[in-house]
Amino acid sequence: MRIYRSVFLLLFLSLFSSAFAQREARLIISPPDVSLEPGQGQRFEAALFDANGQPIRIAGIQWRVEPDSLGKITEDGFFMAGRLPGEVRVIAEAKAERHNAVFVARALVRIGRPEPPRLRVVIRPESAVVPPGEQQKFAAFVLRANGDPVPVTRTRWEVHPRNLGEITDEGVFTAGREFAHGEVVAFVATPEGAFHGAARVTVAVRPTSAISGNVKADDGTTPLYGVVWAERVVGSPWRGQAQIGENGDYLIDNLIPGLYVVRAQARGFLAEFYNDTDQYSEATPVQIAAQDTAIGIDFSLMRGGSISGKITADADGSPLAGAHV
Known part of the structure; x- marks a missing residue:
């Protein structure tokens, strides 16, 4: 009888720990939504945060898409859109170290421009x-x-x-x-x-908070064309974004108070999380209170490289259009 009690207690503690972990931690996918043309690709990342906004190490993660007829995703989170227009959900299922719980997050992908319904x-x-x-x-x-x-x-x-x-x-x-x-x-x-x-x-409380800052190229002169977005990592999900202005300034308003991960991205440059990292799990969350604006959330983006070449058929050397690299 004592053995059965011990087994029952261990099972109860395991279930309690799993439920507690699910309630206290949150898995987030970056980017949370994206629009692609048919045949285009997008890299997705996932990070797990505890109730204080601190990253939790992920032991394993699985990616899938629904429906899988509109696109495919690799084991490391690279999504490739199919040839048909529509909407796809990218789903990440992650396990954290020292937790039995499975954490799930979803991102939305819009492919092409579907015909409007009647x-x-x-x-x-x-x-x-x-x-x-x-x-x-x-x-x-x-x-x-x-x-x-x-x-x-x-x-x-x-x-x-x-x-x-x-x-x-x-x-x-x-x-x-x-x-x-x-x-x-x-x-x-x-x-x-x-x-x-x-x-x-x-x-939630009314969205009266904001985040502002400046985004510049690492050479200090090249104008940037892109966006900055902020994702709430604790509590109810919330997201905001803003275009980068001509002088590099941005303002993301209409945010509810909380802890946010902030990311800047611009055409031709490597995306960056605040503060000075390209890894979601290493981002420094930004805390904002009601009717408060967090200022000085700045970024310096590095120019990305490029790889070019030509794809041909092995049989006759003819060029292949529409191939993915």
């Missing part, structure tokens, strides 16, 4: 931040591809996940008491059929 549901606002216990009114419309409205006979609303909050038949959403991220979904009936659409909702 009818689509538009929800206003498309996204909202609602403080715990407060309300937000949503409205659903059905539009044709040319923008003409379609009469709506009935609308039914749902909240996903359920702990996000509640929503009435009139589209009035009441946020739950805990910070969370999800969506409100409208199921709309029209004379031409039933359709549905969704709006993103984050239950």
Whole structure:
């Protein structure tokens, strides 16, 4: 009996440790979303952070895509888009050292420019931040591809996940008491059929924070064309980005308070995480409070190299178009 108790206790502690780890740590993929043309490639990275924003060493990671008919991904996270337009989810599943839990993160890839649907549901606002216990009114419309409205006979609303909050038949959403991220979904009936659409909702304090700085080339003179993005690494997911200005300045506003990893990227230059590293797991998170702006988050980017050549058929030496290197 004592042996059975010991086994049960070890099993309970293992399950408790796994649940605790899942609640306290978060896996993040970089970049979180990207647009590609058919045939283009993109390298994805993943990093695991604890509740204090400190990196956790990853023991192993597996990559996959859904659906796999629109693209492929290698074991080291290099995604190659297929020839058809559409949206793909890049999924990373990681195991941390000294943890039994499996951490999962997803990134969105938009390939090409899909044909617009004949009818689509538009929800206003498309996204909202609602403080715990407060309300937000949503409205659903059905539009044709040319923008003409379609009469709506009935609308039914749902909240996903359920702990996000509640929503009435009139589209009035009441946020739950805990910070969370999800969506409100409208199921709309029209004379031409039933359709549905969704709006993103984050239950959190209002986005009144910001991050600013300057991005320059390491030679100090070359103008840069690119973006800086910030990803929240603790608590509810949140992301912001801004274009790099003519003088290298940027300002990412409308951020909710928290701990952020910041990354700068520009055409022809190597991307960099703050502070002076190209590794996601070595990034220095930036803490911002409500109605606060973190200043001086600066970057100095190095110019990237290039490799060129020609691909030919082994049989006759004829050039091969559309090959991936």
